Amino acid sequence: MPRILPLLVLSLLLLLAGCDDSKNRLSVLSGPTMGTTWSVKFSGTPKEGVDDLKADIEAALEQVNAEMSTYRPESDLSRFNAADAGTLMALPADTVKVLSAAFAISSMTDGAYDVTVGPLVNLWGFGPDPDRFEPPSEDEITAAMARVGWQQLLLNDNELLQPGDVYVDLSSIAKGFAVDKVAELLESQGLKNYLVEVGGELRGSGKKPYGQPWRVAVERPIAGVREVEKVVALTDMAVATSGDYRNFFESDGQLYSHTLDPRTGYPVNHTLASVSVLHESAMMADGLSTAMTVLGPEAGMAFAKQHELAVFFIVRKGEGVEELSTPAFDAILEEK
Secondary structure, three states: OOOHHHHHHHHHHHHHHHOOOHHHOEEEEEEEEOOEEEEEEEEOOOOOOHHHHHHHHHHHHHHHHHHHOOOOOOOHHHHHHOOOOOEEEEOOHHHHHHHHHHHHHHHHOOOOOOHHHHHHHHHOOOOOOOOOOOOOOHHHHHHHHOOOOHHHOEEEOOEEEEOOOOOOOOOOOHHHHHHHHHHHHHHHOOOOOEEEEEOOEEEEEOOOHHHOOEEEEEEOOOOOOOOEEEEEEEOOEEEEEEEOOOOEEEEOOEEEEOOEOOOOOOEOOOOEEEEEEEEOOHHHHHHHHHHHHHHOHHHHHHHHHHOOOEEEEEEEEOOEEEEEEOHHHHHHHHHO
8 A cells, every 4th residue: 555655746746747748738829020030839848038038129120230231321331331431440240150151153154142132122212212213214224333342342251341432232141141040049048949030031940749840932923922932841941032023013014032143133023033042051051042033044953053052943944933853952852
């Protein structure tokens, strides 16, 4: 009889332990940032608690905004853009990291990707300046083009030289960096299974509860329609998609995309509707997807294969679309 009580206690402890389902419970946090939204899904328990984790995520995203936003006059980047010629400005470590990645992509693409494209972005009505509903004049484009050229920027350690009237726009890569920054924060909190999303750029690690992969959708590139073209499982991988079907204006029957070609001064005009890049870094996926959107279907595919990148292209063909993918992309999908 005395042995019954310890056995009952042991059974109760095992039952209570089995009820700890935190590893199989999905937690979701979200909020606004960078003119868009962010969300984090994770399983497990953060070291400092969920409330503190959300506060830390919001602080990290606010830091990215405070450093790199072109919509905030007081941001580090805005102050650099407004600085006098010859100003040597010390920049925060995160901004230097993003600039260095941007310069690397610019070099790889021979200038098809260029973060000094800001004057053109603003001129065409896709930046902080008011929207426009007709294309600018050739003289306006020529004047803006005179301010474009990433080679004008000299970065020495953490100091960037303002050569005069150069305007840097990191919107094509900063959201991806923000995703990576939040992912690093989650890792520091002991979380290994998560999905981070900022403005459509995503990074997944581990698995969903009960061992399911994080599945994300690549949209069909049709304006005003939300349909799925491809589903991708993200395991320790990021994905970023660029396209011309969400942000554009129409004038005299012609569509003008928000993706500007810094080599011509005009919006891209080809059959490539969207580009999705899988990469271990959301920052690199973000920048590379923009770069290949500028390059177009043929040059983009050649570039992706040359650098062994995992890329999924959707190309307009007649009334429909055609899917194209690189061997690296196909290999990742076959592994899932």
